[in-house]
Amino acid sequence: MPEINIGQVASFEDPGRRVVEIAGIQIGVFQLDGEFYAYENTCPHLGGPACQGKILPRVLEDVAEDKKSAGRVFSRNQLNIICPWHGFEFDIRTGAHVAIAKYRLRPVAVRTERGEVYITLPKKSGATP
Numbered sequence: 001m002p003e004i005n006i007g008q009v010a011s012f013e014d015p016g017r018r019v020v021e022i023a024g025i026q027i028g029v030f031q032l033d034g035e036f037y038a039y040e041n042t043c044p045h046l047g048g049p050a051c052q053g054k055i056l057p058r059v060l061e062d063v064a065e066d067k068k069s070a071g072r073v074f075s076r077n078q079l080n081i082i083c084p085w086h087g088f089e090f091d092i093r094t095g096a097h098v099a100i101a102k103y104r105l106r107p108v109a110v111r112t113e114r115g116e117v118y119i120t121l122p123k124k125s126g127a128t129p
Contacts, residue, residue: 004118008117009031014034015033022121025122027121028051028081028105032093036110036112036117039095039106040105040122044103046086049085051081053084056082057076058091080092090104108121
C-alpha cells in the first residue's frame with residue numbers, strides 16, 4: 001500500500017490529533033509524548049467517527065486503604081479517545097477499548113523520518129485484494 005507524507009512533526013500538537021482523508025479513507029493520527037499512533041476513523045462498535053471524539057484522561061476509581069471508594073480520579077499516564085456517537089473509550093497508545101477486549105480501533109502504520117510524518121494507507125475495508 002502507498003506511503004503518504006501527511007506533514008511535519010512540528011505541525012502536530014502533543015498531545016494532539018489530526019484526521020486526514022486520503023483515497024476515501026479517514027485516518028486519525030495522534031501524537032502523544034513524542035510518539036505517533038494512527039487508526040482508521042471508524043469505531044468498531046457501530047462505525048462512528050471514533051478518532052474525532054474528545055481526548056480525555058482515563059477515569060479511575062481511587063480506592064482507599066480500607067478498600068472503600070475515595071472517588072474518581074483521572075489517570076496521569078493514559079489518554080483515551082472517546083467516540084462521539086456512544087462514548088466508547090479507546091487507549092490512544094494501543095487502540096484497545098478500555099474494558100471490552102473485542103473492541104479495538106484498526107491500526108494504521110505511521111512513522112517519522114527527518115521531521116516528517118508518514119502513514120501507510122490500509123486497504124479499504126471490505127475491499128478485495
